Amino acid sequence: MSPILSVAHVGVRFGGLVAIADLHFDVAEGEIVSLIGPNGAGKTTAFNVMTGFLKPSQGEVRFRGTPLRGLAPHEITRLGLARTFQRTSVFPDDTVFDNVMIGLHRHAAGTGRAPLLDALVGRAGAGERALRERAVALLDWVGLGARAQERAGALAYGEQRLVGVALALATEPAMLLLDEPVSGMNASETRVFVRLIRQIRERGVTILLVEHDMPMVMEVSDRIVVLNYGRLIAAGPPAAIRSDPAVIEAYLGQGSAARRAAAEAREAADA
Amino acid sequence: MSRLLPLALLAGLVALPLALGASPYLLNALIVTGILTIGAMSLNLLLGFTGQLSLGHIAFFGIGAYVSALTSLGFDVELGFGLRVVHEPWPAAIGFALGTLAAGACGWLIGRLSFRVRGAYFVIVTISFAEVVRLVALNWVELTQGPLALTGIPPITLGLPGLGTWTLRTKLQNYYLVLAVGTLCWLVIARLVGSRFGRAMRGLKENESLALSVGINATRTLTVAAVISAAMAGAAGSLYAHYLRIIDPDVFAFTTTVSMVIMVVAGGKGTLMGPVVGGLIFGLLPVALRPVMAPEAQWIVYGLVLIVILFVMPRGIVPGLAGLVRRRPSPPAPVLEPGPAVQR
Secondary structure (H helix, E strand, O other): OOEEEEEEEEEEEEOOEEEEEEEEEEEEOOOEEEEEOOOOOOHHHHHHHHOOOOOOOEEEEEEOOEEOOOOOHHHHHHHOEEEOOOOOOOOOOOEHHHHHHHHOHHHHHHHOOOHHHHHHOOOOHHHHHHHHHHHHHHHHHHOOHHHOOOEHHHOOHHHHHHHHHHHHHHOOOOEEEEEOOOOOOOHHHHHHHHHHHHHHHHOOOEEEEEOOOHHHHHHHOOEEEEEEOOEEEEEEOHHHHHOOHHHHHHHHOHHHHHHHHHHHHHHHHHO | OOOHHHHHHHHHHHHHHHHHOOOHHHHHHHHHHHHHHHHHHHHHHHHOOOOOOOOOOHHHHHHHHHHHHHHHHOEEEEEEOOEEEEEOOOOHHHHHHHHHHHHHHHHHHHHHHHOOOOOHHHHHHHHHHHHHHHHHHHHOHHHHOHHHOEEOOOOOEEEEOOOEEEEOOOHHHHHHHHHHHHHHHHHHHHHHHOOHHHHHHHHHHHOHHHHHHOOOOHHHHHHHHHHHHHHHHHHHHHHHHHHHOEEOHHHHOHHHHHHHHHHHHHHOOOOOOHHHHHHHHHHHHHHHHOOOOOHHHHHHHHHHHHHHHHHHOOOOHHHHHHHHHOOOOOOOOOOOOOOOOOOO
16 A cells, blocks of 8 residues: 655754754555654754645655645645644633634535635525534543533643544544644543544554653554654654664663763762 | 613714714714724724734725726726826715725735735835825826826715615714724624634734634635725725815825824724724814814824823723723632543
8 A cells, every 4th residue: 555644864953953854654545653753863854844834855745646836725625634742732722612613614614615705694504513523522532521611721731632632633634743742631521532532543643753752652553654863763653662772762761861971970979 | 781882872973963963063073083982993893803904094095086086077088108087977875886896806906916925024015005006096197187186086876766866965964974994893893803804804813823724714804804904994085085175295294104003003903983983082082172272282192192091901992991891800710620522
């Protein structure tokens, strides 16, 4: 089966800083793949390249065979590639319901030939009702039905994450990129979220995940791609990644930990 | 209740001249205030709903005024290279339409130019644009008469074929014309804001990256907002020209933009009623103060009123009062409850 997303030798440089050196991997349709690596490894940068927020200095990203180079974020979303954000995942001043209504933006486009005119003369009624029903159904599905009329910015952190997922799902994506979705969630919230991810996959959505919560990543992923200092250092199923020496080195940082210990010892001696 | 409030206000404004009697002084103040309020409403569409500050908004107002005036006065201009443009006077109602369209077209141009970068750049481009247009109006004497002003602008004539025409000469007629145009603009903005387009504007204002990621086209959305906003400002400018029947380059005064910003911010940006409430207060305040104090003191009080309003209600009068009406404690946030998606 041809990959739904293929990242081919992508590099990103900010001036002299190499954020991503040479990233190369594929995601097959229906997979749950995790992209992991220590802080600053280039994971979010990779997401920004895939969704058009950053232009790669080299290489190419293809989604369902379409090269994404030069496409704006909203155009990539319309191809069926949606994402969530690490920190700000909601429209804070709107209700949860209105958040999802904003997220359904591209579905209202088909209701008429001149949507703006329809709105002005009040012809958009039927389309709007259909949208509202969809928003309610989607909120119920992710478990935010009871929160529909709350202001999104006032929700608990974990619930804001769910709103972010609902917004991304509202675009009816074929593939969903989740940027650290469970950071800041407690253990039980994380468990609920893992089940939600599996449910999303069962709806036919391919998932690529950036996450620091290793037990969660090991549990949910079909495959894991490991980045360090902008380089791909390992890729494979969770069991193989768990025992990969390069990954252990990157995470436990034998070298760096030893250096830090030595430096601390020196400082202590100087004092 | 929030639906009845605008209707009640409209009914009040319709009845106002009957209650006041035919005082030309008060009617004049109401008409000018109404025209400025339409300008403030149009500014609010950009500033309040998309978060983009057009500090040269008066340019669209002035363009509407000049295009409308010139269309109805006619002109004869030498363009160089032996090109000469002669325009015979057209009815003022056509001038109103052309003024509105021309201002909207300028809004499109400015939006296209500056919305790729937005924010501070939009502010600077709009200020510069207003200054350029003012200098053109001042110096292209052959077309605009420069500082000598365009005079003898005809009043707007409404007419239906077969029913005869009706020229709006009196203040009372102009008052109702301004009220009608203002109501129309209010309805257009209300419809827009409640539509998919309005949600796109709100999304962009609150969280641009997220808005882009759900498929909202930022440049297109903001440009459409700028066109509608500029066209409304142009319509207000046209009303101004045909009411005063004389305009000079002072219609491009920066202070008028500032007045509109004050009306929007004090009334409550991003609300439908905000600019109307702000417009009425700050438009009529000088009228209320004039009999009781010296001109210098009036402006001090004007400033004080603004400061007190923003101190007590930082988000503006309308959101502030709305907050007072429905102030209730929000329930404590319960833990995440699994929905049907995760209940197995």
